[in-house]
Amino acid sequence: MIRIGDAPGVRRLLIGVALVLTALFLLLPLVAIFAQALMGGIDLYWQNLSDRYTLAAIGLTLLVTLLTVPINLVFGIFLAWLVTRFNFPGRRLLQTLIDIPFAVSPVVAGLVYLLLYGRNGWLGGWLDGYDIQIMFAWPGIVLVTIFVTCPFVARELIPLMQAQGAREEEAAVTLGASGWTIFRRVTLPKIRHALLYGVILTNARAVGEFGAVSVVAGAIRGQTNTLPLQVEQLYQDYNTVGAFTSASLLALLALLTLAAKAALEWRAARRESLA
Amino acid sequence: MIAATLRRRASRRVLPGFGLSLGVTLTFVSLILLLPLTSLVGQLSQLSLSQYWFLISDPRILASYRVTLLAAAVAALFNAAFGLLMAWVLVRYEFPGKRLVDALMDLPFALPTAVAGVTLATLYSSQGWVGRWLETLGLPIAYTWVGIALAMAFTSIPFVVRTVQPILEDLPSEVDEAAVTLGARDGHAFRRVILPHLWPALVTGTGLAFVRSLGEFGAVIFIAGGKPFETEITSLMIFVKLQEYDYAGATAVASIVLATSLALLLVINLWQGRFTRRLHGGGA
Structure with a gap:
């Protein structure tokens, strides 16, 4: 040829x-x-890694991710089910709205949350009366991270579920299956891989979000520093080795993300060639 | 009345879960997306038109628009060329390490932007591995708009590769054969035969890379250095205003950024929609 x-x-x-x-x-x-x-040797690397503030940053990053990923997973499934299984007015509008976080600069995302939940904001002032602080505390970091990462799962699921159609689910209804059973036994096995891929992407972005988080975090060392903020702070303090120690953890996670993605694609390609 | 209409429509549906998924989705979208965005409108409405104009046309802000647009345009054009090359090489050729190179293309999306930012700033500073070498050639990268464009280009590498790649994969080999059999030279054949199939995807990918670059923050600020009027990007200006508690100023500038990126995204979606319809044979 x-x-x-x-x-x-x-x-x-x-x-x-x-x-x-x-x-x-x-x-x-x-x-x-x-x-x-590793410029200063492996001992310095371990010493930097076990630094009190670095450990606190790792802990906060884990907390934010553990809250964000399940929330966006559930939302992504409901949204994908809604827009691919039903036809209703405003369906296209909803799909456009969900893309907004992709178009918005992370700093603008942080700003809108600051306006809403800051002390002078509509909700912030009211919550302040009950001694609930959202901004410059972990709940604010979780909220902006949810905002920034909410399209990922739905974006993976919608094209797939649209292509698969609803015939098998409809057959299950005529056989008398309940909604939960249909989802668990019919839909879930078909979307498993796309769902996992969506979770991987959400996770990677949730761990690494910087712009939006830096607006709402206020960078209180040991309290509101996530790992990416810790990288920035150490770098600004001219502690290059320390900054890159934290950065290396994030880079390691990025490599794991790439490996997981490659493995999923490889499996999908193999299944396709077998079918 | 709307609820009643919806319920009537829903009762004709076969599958369960309409009410539940609609409820969950609308609650989430209202609380997470719409409510915060209305707070921006609320803050804006407190400004008079002349105040608004004054805030968005400050000379330092105007300079930041120029730097951001210039750097993002250069980054997007670089990615158009680099992405096209990578997509072509990954689809058409076999070579050792191809799977690894393919996987590496997604690194900029997987790597946190702040990590990319400090790494590029370190590499391209006047003491860095690459920067030291470029400095002797009289090409300083760090603290110039070139550095900003470089960081923007890095974070948006996957867009063009990943939009062009599937189209190239689906291109039937008859397209090539016809051109080659007719005796066309490679470059000519590529321009006349392959490119017409690719360019809608190429434009989409480049557009997405441009939008992403306009809003980029974490990867850019370290290498930019933030010299007023020279290397300040617009998202940095918003950030600086927030740190000075100038919420009105930050919101005014943010509204420009938000409107620009939403308008561009809309154009890209319309463009993509037109193209997709044409592919499926419908429409004009």
Whole structure:
């Protein structure tokens, strides 16, 4: 078969340029993170890692992620079920609305929450009367993280569920299955992988969100520093090795995310070739 | 009345869960998305038109629009070329390490932006691995708009690759064969035969990369250095105003950023919709 660009010279040149650019733009930064983190030796690395403030930042990041991911998972499933299984006025509008967090700058996302829940905000002032503080505390970080990551699960599920159609679910209804049983026994097995992929993406973004969180966190060391904020603070303090130690944890998580994604795609491709 | 209409429609539905999923979704969308966004409108409505104009046309803010637009445009154009090359190489050729390169393309989405920011700033500073070398060539990157464009380009790499790749994969090989058999040279054949199939996806990907770059914050601020009138991006200006408790100023500038990115997203969606319909044979 003859194809465009198959001449050996063209092929070698294009692959060569692609590999050099990939190494320079993607691989080099990745290597640099770990090289900088380990610059002072492995002992200093452990010492930085077990720093009180770094541990606190890891704890807060885990808390935020553990709250955000399940909430957005449940919301994503309900939204996908709603827009792919029913036709109702405003369906398109709803799908457009859910894309807003993708278009909004993270700083603007933080700003709108600050306006609402800050001391002078509509809700913030009222909650202040009950001694409930949302801004510059962990609930605010959780709220903006939910905002920033809410489209991921739904975005993975909607195209898939649209393509699959509702026939099997309808058959289950005529057989007398309840809604929960239909979801668990019919729908869930079909969307398992897309759901997992959505969760992986939500998780990666929730752990790493910086712009929105830095607006609402107020960066109180040991209290409202998530891991990305900790990276920033140590970097600004000229503690490069410390900053890259925290950064290396986040980079490790990014690598795990990429590996999980590749594994899911590989399985999907294999299933397709078997079918 | 609306509720009654909805209920009447719902009763004709076969599948269960309409009421529950509608309730959960609307509650979530109202509380998480709409309520915070209305607070922006609320804050804006307290400003008079002349006050608003004064806040958004401050010379330092105007300079930040210029830097942000310029850097984002350069980053998007870079990604159009780089993304097209990567998609082509990953779809058309076999080479060792291909799976690894393919997986690496998603790194900018998986890596937190702040981590990308400090890493690029360190690499391209005048003492960094790359920056030291570029400095001797008289090409300072850090603390210039080039550095800002570089950081924006990094965070938006996946957009073009991932929109062009599936289209290229689905392209039947007859398209190639016809051109090659007719004796067209590679470059000419690519422009005349392949590119017409790819360019809607290429434009979509580039547009998405541009929108993302306009709002980028974490990856940019470290390498930008924040010199007034020169390397301050608009999201940094909003952030600085918030730190100075200038909520009115921050909101006014944020409204410009928000309106721009929503308008661009709408245009991209319409563009994509038109293209998709044409693909499926409907419409004109």
